Amino acid sequence: MRTGESWVVLVRGADRPGTLTALTGVFSTRGVSFESLTTGAVDGDVGTIAVTFRATPRRQQLLVRTVERLSVIHSVRVRAADDPAVRAAGVVRMPDGVAFAPPAAADVRWSGDASAGQHVLVEGSLADVTTVIAHARAQGAAITATVIVDV
Numbered sequence: 001m002r003t004g005e006s007w008v009v010l011v012r013g014a015d016r017p018g019t020l021t022a023l024t025g026v027f028s029t030r031g032v033s034f035e036s037l038t039t040g041a042v043d044g045d046v047g048t049i050a051v052t053f054r055a056t057p058r059r060q061q062l063l064v065r066t067v068e069r070l071s072v073i074h075s076v077r078v079r080a081a082d083d084p085a086v087r088a089a090g091v092v093r094m095p096d097g098v099a100f101a102p103p104a105a106a107d108v109r110w111s112g113d114a115s116a117g118q119h120v121l122v123e124g125s126l127a128d129v130t131t132v133i134a135h136a137r138a139q140g141a142a143i144t145a146t147v148i149v150d151v
Helices: 019-028 057-069 126-138
Strands: 005-014 034-043 046-055 073-080 087-093 108-111 120-125 143-150
Touching (some): 005 019, 005 057, 005 143, 019 034, 019 073, 034 143, 057 073, 126 143
Antiparallel strands (some): 005 046, 087 120, 108 120
């Protein structure tokens, strides 16, 4: 059972074997599971890893301090997952004949025509994009994906 608040950490680390293993080791040895983990583009010799997880504020601080000390890590930024500054993009592919419309309460931008069989790109805060993705899944979305783009 996962307890605590939901957090997002954006880690920039060396693009070399072992970086991801070192990062995941910090979490696993402290009994914290990922809600999600994505890798981003590599810029020169530095790559980006976005992790979402649940932890108490105290455990989150311990995790971040430990990750910052890893020799392969260049920078670490952490925010509460519901912070509007945490931006995300999502992709939705609805089943044939099912229209796409985000819930009225979700403040997102979107593009694409699901009725024409296109994937729909949804952009906004992580909280709002997550709401839209959950809504689309409940309507039978064939494909969904969420990527954290900044914290």
